[in-house]
Amino acid sequence: MYCIHMSTMSKMKTFRACQHLIKSLFNEQVFRTPLLRRGPGQRNYSAAKETFAVMYTEHGEPGKVLEGKILPLPDTVGPEEVFIRLLSAPVNPADINMIEGTYPVKPVLPTIVGNEGVGEVLEVGASVTTLRQGDWVLPDTPGWGTWREYAISPAKEFRKIPNDIPVASAAMLSVNPCTAYRMLTDFVDLQQGDTVVQNGANSAAGQAVIQIAAARKINTINIVRNRPEIENLKTQLKDLGATHVVTEEFCRTPAMKELLKSIPTPRLALNCVGGKSSTELMRLLANQGVMVTYGGMSKQPITVPTGVMIFKEIKLVGYWMTEWTNRNKGSPLRDKMFDDLCDLIRDCRMVPPPCQLTPLRNFQSAIAQSAEKFSGRKQLLQMNCISAD
Structure with missing residues (x-):
């Protein structure tokens, strides 16, 4: 089940430039932004008061300790905060290891799963100058918790990235x-x-x-x-x-x-x-x-x-x-790295691995399939996405 985001003509031209290569490699159209449209009864994002999130309260096997929960969102966005709509997040080995308690990064429990993913800024606080509505962002903190639909968090927790690259590339860029x-x-x-x-x-x-x-x-x-x-x-x-x-x-x-x-x-x-x-x-x-x-x-x-x-x-x-990221948060080397990688993506000289898209609320299926031997496909969770059919 795949969805297409028809945001701007220029973005679609960028995607079309890579489509032939992507189809020849993977025969999958999974590298466009998902269509974020409302399903029956779903609130408009500007009125969102809650979010679905995947959490755990104790370490153990993902199939046993993970729970999908509905969490309330704050009523307002603070002066230094941003309101984020998560677009997509992969299932990485580090995510599984953190759930099991075997990874060096051990967040305070209970916590939301997910180290990597991309989100879109929907609203910014009055004092935020580094981000604006429509920007795409990556969490800049390990274990931030990307397996959720929405978040209101301090703007300093995010890194802005170009929004003219495929969403799958953006979601799997930082690791x-x-x-x-x-x-x-x-x-x-x-x-x-x-x-x-x-x-x-x-x-x-x-x-x-x-x-x-x-x-x-x-x-x-x-x-x-x-x-x-x-x-x-x-x-x-x-x-x-x-x-x-x-x-x-x-x-x-x-x-x-x-x-x-x-x-x-x-x-x-x-x-x-x-x-x-x-x-x-x-x-x-x-x-x-x-x-x-x-x-x-x-x-x-x-x-x-x-x-x-x-x-x-x-x-x-x-x-x-x-560890490298922690030592180089404000380094020009880090800025150049992201610039170089995004240039490669735009030039279609870097495409993400073959992906299987799974709705966030079917997270257990994605985890099970990520453990399959020789599956050959990366599991990519899709948030706020329903069928385009």
Whole structure:
């Protein structure tokens, strides 16, 4: 079920410019803004007095501890506050980990779920000068709680972003694309023609790495788990700009050595898996190469071969987007990062991963489907949206 937001002709022209590529990659029209129109009995937003929100009061399995609740909204918008209508929010692994209580960020309970998402400003307080009605915003605080329909919060809690990009791109902008951008920028001075190797290449972050690297004319070797539809996955990632896509099993064959002869040896490795997969990445690195670890999907420790550590003099570092953001809230580097990423989106050189849209009130279905093995689709919650049919 998909909805289209017919806000301005210029916005639709931007979307049309990317439509052909999007259809060829995913055969889905999920990258436009949802049509926000009233259903039977639904209040006009200017009169909204309550909001649906997904909450939990204790940590545990999402299927057991999450509840959908109707919460009252304040009667007025304070001088320093803004009234936000949430448009869309993804289901991220960090959201699940926070619900389970295994994530480093632990909000005070009870709390509303959701670290990432995009909203539209409906009303601003009398003293607010940084935002105005119609602006799109991202929460600037980890664990802010995006799985809700409306919110009235201090304006300082939000970051303004352009509203001329597809809503799916905006909703998934602040975590994975930013993580990919920083890892490709901060650890190795990569030049055109250099090579990056990564595992978990079909993840949302991995797909962002492929596209940013391609825009910078950097080669990528992309390692994925074998699966029944492996050739389809390889085609999808190559359409995004991947240089090579290989399975973990292929990495341990003589054919991998031949592949490495065709491009420069990787100077940077990006690890989101851990375990044996991370060991393979280290073996593929050039002398004095760097491996950045930003995830541990296998839940296995990183084992470092002594010879690789000593004789290749590789470096191992960790990266966490939340910590970088906390250190760089007002940094020009952060402004440039968002500007660069939005430019790539407008140029259709960065598209979000394939998505499945689910109404917010069907959140349990989205969570269940996000846990399916090899699903290949990101779950994207849609707020205030009914069928366009």
